[in-house]
Amino acid sequence: MDQMSNVTHKYLRPKKSFPNVWCPGCGIGIAMGAMIRAIDGLGLDKNQVAVVSGIGCTARIPVYLDFNTLHTTHGRPLAFATGVKLANPKMKVIVVSGDGDLLAIGGNHFIHAARRNMDITCILVNNYIYGMTGGQYSPTTPFKKLSSTGPYGMIEQSFDPAELARTAGATFVARGTVFHASQLSRLMSQAINRHGFSFVEVISNCHTQYGRLNREGSAVKMIQWQKDHAVPVSVAAKKTPEELEDKFITGVLYEQEKPGYVEEYQKIIDRFSRESTESMVRVTES
Amino acid sequence: MADIEQASEKKSWKKRTDPVVIYKKWCKACSICIEMCPKQVFDTDRDGFPVVTRGMDCTQCSICWIHCPEFAITSNEK
Numbered sequence: 001m002d003q004m005s006n007v008t009h010k011y012l013r014p015k016k017s018f019p020n021v022w023c024p025g026c027g028i029g030i031a032m033g034a035m036i037r038a039i040d041g042l043g044l045d046k047n048q049v050a051v052v053s054g055i056g057c058t059a060r061i062p063v064y065l066d067f068n069t070l071h072t073t074h075g076r077p078l079a080f081a082t083g084v085k086l087a088n089p090k091m092k093v094i095v096v097s098g099d100g101d102l103l104a105i106g107g108n109h110f111i112h113a114a115r116r117n118m119d120i121t122c123i124l125v126n127n128y129i130y131g132m133t134g135g136q137y138s139p140t141t142p143f144k145k146l147s148s149t150g151p152y153g154m155i156e157q158s159f160d161p162a163e164l165a166r167t168a169g170a171t172f173v174a175r176g177t178v179f180h181a182s183q184l185s186r187l188m189s190q191a192i193n194r195h196g197f198s199f200v201e202v203i204s205n206c207h208t209q210y211g212r213l214n215r216e217g218s219a220v221k222m223i224q225w226q227k228d229h230a231v232p233v234s235v236a237a238k239k240t241p242e243e244l245e246d247k248f249i250t251g252v253l254y255e256q257e258k259p260g261y262v263e264e265y266q267k268i269i270d271r272f273s274r275e276s277t278e279s280m281v282r283v284t285e286s
Numbered sequence: 287m288a289d290i291e292q293a294s295e296k297k298s299w300k301k302r303t304d305p306v307v308i309y310k311k312w313c314k315a316c317s318i319c320i321e322m323c324p325k326q327v328f329d330t331d332r333d334g335f336p337v338v339t340r341g342m343d344c345t346q347c348s349i350c351w352i353h354c355p356e357f358a359i360t361s362n363e364k
Contacts (some may be wrong), residue, residue, distance in 0.1 A: 008357050018312055019356050025316030029355025037352075181352045220321040223353075 008036045011046070013066050021060050025219025027178035027204030031125050032061050034181050034202075035096065038188035039067075050093045052081040054106060057132045057206075058098035058125040075105030078113040081120050089119070089262050092192060096123040100130045100138040103159055107139070114168035114197045119262045121191045122170075122199045124161055127206035135209035146213040165199040166254045172198035173254040177226040178205065180250065187252065196260045203230070203248065305344035305362055306351065308336055312358040319350040319359060 012018075022028050039049060049067040053059035055074040062069035068091070072080045077095045085093045095102075102110050102124050113120060129147055130136040137147035137154050140161065144153040166173045172194050176184035184202060191198035205211065205222035216222050233251035236244060305327070315334040325343040328336040328350075338344075351359040 006360055009360070012357065019314060019358075020312075022355065024314035024355075025318055026355055029357070030353055033352060033354070033357065178353075182348075185352075219316050220318055223318065223322075 007040050008033050011036045011066050012064055020064060022057060023208045025207060027223065028058050028061065028125055030178040030181050031184065031202045031204060034185035035123065035188055037185040038192060041189050042192060044092060048092055050084050050091050052077045052084065052093060052095045054097045054101040056098040056101045058096060059101060061096050075101055076109060078106060078109040078120065078122065082113060082118050085119055085262060089266065094121045094123065094192065099124060099126045099140045099161065103139045103161060111168040114165050114170040116261045117169060117171060117196045117258050119195050119260050120197055122197065123188065123202060125202045125204045126161060127204040127210060129206050129210040131206045131209050135213060148213065162201045162253055170199045171196035171256050171258050174252045175201040175248065175250050177203040177230050177250060179223045179226040180230065196258055304338040304341050305346065306338060307360050307362050309358045310335060312356045314356055316355065318353050322349050322353055324349065
């Protein structure tokens with residue numbers, strides 16, 4: 001038991017500025033703990049894992065982690081992660097970023113990384129708002145909810161990130177919440193273990209900006225809200241669309257097998273290296 | 287309230303016997319552990335920080351430390 005609870009501490013950089021930068025009760029810390037436990041459960045070496053992030057609250061995660069980490073420009077974590085993966089295909093590359101980072105400014109990178117089926121695990125922590133910059137609305141802010149740049153309610157429709165990933169061509173799509181932290185770490189370990197673009201959406205809480213503007217209460221209340229509104233996949237199959245109106249479905253939403261970019265790229269390299277060696281042999285023989 | 291604080295002060299000097307240990311330097315008093323504990327093991331001290339007061343009830347269910355966003359709770363059970 002002692003070792004189990006100290007699992008996260010093995011992978012932290014305690015000399016970095018702990019206590020961490022997030023507001024008291026922020027779900028990002030819980031998501032980070034779940035990610036660490038998932039990596040530990042798979043028994044991966046610290047040098048085998050690269051964690052890439054962009055800009056935002058969630059993107060502060062790699063600062064505290066003792067893996068190969070990369071803190072990149074706004075919206076481009078998937079572009080950098082693609083480079084890391086192609087340079088070293090043995091590396092497990094995990095992208096962890098927020099909704100504003102991955103879906104707004106990095107939306108194009110997101111759909112194209114999913115379309116290419118790059119062998120990347122993408123973890124999106126969705127707290128429905130731009131928390132770090134002061135509560136501006138993000139692509140996932142629900143309809144009619146308040147934000148500091150939409151004081152009369154959000155009049156745009158919002159993205160469903162999991163559905164977007166599925167239609168863009170991701171091979172594994174799952175959704176978890178920070179309330180169901182142990183299920184979340186199971187989903188993450190499934191995603192990391194798979195080849196191809198695997199996507200995990202984490203429903204988190206931002207009580208400082210989103211909760212304050214929409215009167216949703218403290219961190220504990222917002223986490224309890226997730227408990228009341230999460231419906232597992234098996235239960236959701238039996239329910240009518242009216243019953244699922246303000247709910248979200250958790251669990252493994254979609255799974256399929258597709259040839260990945262990295263394997264196909266390796267095949268081309270192998271083919272041409274074989275052909276070139278054969279031609280070399282022919283030249284030297286003649 | 288006073289006896290809770292006294293107990294926590296005493297325990298910090300004593301050999302660790304609590305089922306879970308809270309690392310106060312990292313704790314931000316978000317009260318997630320207090321609200322989520324199914325056995326009500328924690329109480330708040332004057333500043334809102336959690337204190338283990340009913341350690342005998344703890345079943346090592348791991349809910350508090352997997353939901354701690356600051357990684358401030360560790361189990362003391364071997």
